[in-house]
Amino acid sequence: MVNGQRFRWVRRSMKYQSELDPGFGEKIARAAYGEKLFSCIQCGTCAATCPVSHYMDYTPRRIIAMVREGFRDDVLNCQTIWLCASCYSCTVDCPKEIKITDVMYALKQEAMSQGMYPKRFPIPILAREFFRGVERHGRNCEGSLMVKFYLKSSPLRMLKNTIIAWKLWRTGRLSLRAEGTRDKDTVRTLLRAAKQA
Amino acid sequence: MKYWYFPGCSLKSTGRAYEESLLAIFKALDAPLQELDDWNCCGATSYMSADEEQAFALAARNLGLGERQAGTGGNGGPHLVAPCSACYMLLLKTQRYLAEHLDLARHASAGLRAVGLTYEGKIQVRHPLDVLVNDIGLERISKLVKERLTGLKVASYYGCQVVRPFATFDDPWRPTTMDRLVEKLGATSVKWPLKTRCCGGTLIGTIPEVGLRLSHILLQDALRREADVMITLCPLCQFNLECYQDEMTKQFKEPIRLSVLYFTQLMGMAFGIADATLGMQRLFVPPVRVRTTQEGGRAVHV
Numbered sequence: 328m329v330n331g332q333r334f335r336w337v338r339r340s341m342k343y344q345s346e347l348d349p350g351f352g353e354k355i356a357r358a359a360y361g362e363k364l365f366s367c368i369q370c371g372t373c374a375a376t377c378p379v380s381h382y383m384d385y386t387p388r389r390i391i392a393m394v395r396e397g398f399r400d401d402v403l404n405c406q407t408i409w410l411c412a413s414c415y416s417c418t419v420d421c422p423k424e425i426k427i428t429d430v431m432y433a434l435k436q437e438a439m440s441q442g443m444y445p446k447r448f449p450i451p452i453l454a455r456e457f458f459r460g461v462e463r464h465g466r467n468c469e470g471s472l473m474v475k476f477y478l479k480s481s482p483l484r485m486l487k488n489t490i491i492a493w494k495l496w497r498t499g500r501l502s503l504r505a506e507g508t509r510d511k512d513t514v515r516t517l518l519r520a521a522k523q524a
Numbered sequence: 525m526k527y528w529y530f531p532g533c534s535l536k537s538t539g540r541a542y543e544e545s546l547l548a549i550f551k552a553l554d555a556p557l558q559e560l561d562d563w564n565c566c567g568a569t570s571y572m573s574a575d576e577e578q579a580f581a582l583a584a585r586n587l588g589l590g591e592r593q594a595g596t597g598g599n600g601g602p603h604l605v606a607p608c609s610a611c612y613m614l615l616l617k618t619q620r621y622l623a624e625h626l627d628l629a630r631h632a633s634a635g636l637r638a639v640g641l642t643y644e645g646k647i648q649v650r651h652p653l654d655v656l657v658n659d660i661g662l663e664r665i666s667k668l669v670k671e672r673l674t675g676l677k678v679a680s681y682y683g684c685q686v687v688r689p690f691a692t693f694d695d696p697w698r699p700t701t702m703d704r705l706v707e708k709l710g711a712t713s714v715k716w717p718l719k720t721r722c723c724g725g726t727l728i729g730t731i732p733e734v735g736l737r738l739s740h741i742l743l744q745d746a747l748r749r750e751a752d753v754m755i756t757l758c759p760l761c762q763f764n765l766e767c768y769q770d771e772m773t774k775q776f777k778e779p780i781r782l783s784v785l786y787f788t789q790l791m792g793m794a795f796g797i798a799d800a801t802l803g804m805q806r807l808f809v810p811p812v813r814v815r816t817t818q819e820g821g822r823a824v825h826v
Contacts, residue, residue: 415685453729
């Protein structure tokens with residue numbers, strides 16, 4: 328970097344302990360049914376076996392360490408948690424049997440409930456629309472999920488995918504009709520009772 | 525033995541060919557599949573936007589329905605066949621987590637009680653590949669083969685969630701069940717180390733920059749190994765690997781064209797079942813059909 332510009336980039340690279348959230352690790356461990364999170368030995372097997380770790384801003388190994396120490400905001404604002412495609416490679420390979428995929432799910436849940444994701448970010452939109460459809464009909468309708476998803480996240484991308492949609496339609500693989508359980512209230516009753524228990 | 529069948533959303537729309545060929549195969553093998561009545565969503569993606577308790581209760585309703593419709597008596601309880609990898613993994617996960625975590629089980633059973641169901645944990649969640657190879661057996665399958673697929677090079681793609689994290693019937697990294705099946709059909713199984721690498725799952729829709737690349741890696745490698753077809757056992761894998769091939773060709777400036785079948789369709793081909801029954805007309809890239817006759821009059825795929 329050129330000398331004159333240097334000081335514009337001065338930034339504290341470490342956190343003070345007061346900036347951390349000490350209960351965060353416990354909270355995530357509980358949500359992910361993984362008390363073992365605290366036994367992580369930082370070996371990096373998860374990062375090595377992950378098929379998308381080279382796209383991540385923090386590798387899964389660093390995420391575990393950061394969760395454990397309470398780096399709440401950094402973890403919830405990072406891209407890593409959204410890039411996990413749930414292939415369970417890390418969960419299978421972890422020598423300490425930490426269910427890393429479940430940790431990622433717990434982090435996604437936490438970020439969604441706090442609204443900590445970029446505007447129009449596709450993954451929370453997909454998850455929310457999926458769940459709404461299931462709540463309403465009892466089953467998911469792939470066709471209308473795709474339409475709602477693209478309209479709300481990126482209509483431009485929907486245009487790009489029209490050829491695929493047309494081909495799916497022509498081969499009878501795309502249906503917009505919502506199939507569901509016979510009694511539409513069944514699933515809603517079930518979900519409400521499960522939550523209240 | 526009778527098997528109960530949990531289709532899930534994909535087998536009714538984008539994966540219709542999977543349902544059609546699966547039912548045809550089981551019928552040919554004289555092992556009836558009965559669709560679970562009034563099934564609901566397995567809960568796949570809803571994980572993130574719902575509470576854990578709700579997601580597991582959703583899946584538990586299907587298990588409860590299965591136990592009520594099939595009865596819990598008999599040899600080892602009823603068998604629920606889930607062809608979609610995500611449904612299969614999720615139903616299994618629900619079963620295990622409800623057994624391990626009492627608090628979760630309490631929430632799920634409260635939900636089930638509200639809709640008049642119970643869940644005892646007797647039902648067994650199975651994948652059709654497991655049922656076909658380990659229950660029905662390769663011997664019975666090979667007896668039904670009418671047109672041996674001699675010379676056809678098949679890359680078997682297992683994907684993630686059928687073998688991971690639970691690895692119920694095969695190795696989590698190097699499974700061989702489908703390869704053994706392919707060999708029995710007379711085809712050649714391509715040695716292929718990427719067979720359990722992730723296809724990208726829903727990333728192809730949500731973060732296409734990453735998802736498209738992940739699927740491309742698989743197709744590119746299968747083509748390098750001179751595979752004629754790739755077979756899958758998951759509707760999402762099949763969708764990702766087949767439907768985006770034109771996109772990949774454009775983006776990675778390299779022609780990608782490979783037919784991606786369901787393993788049940790390949791079996792149907794060997795059994796001599798009509799194409800329309802197997803849903804072949806629903807594929808974007810139809811499989812290689814050119815046959816030449818070798819010396820001695822045997823049909824060979826080239």
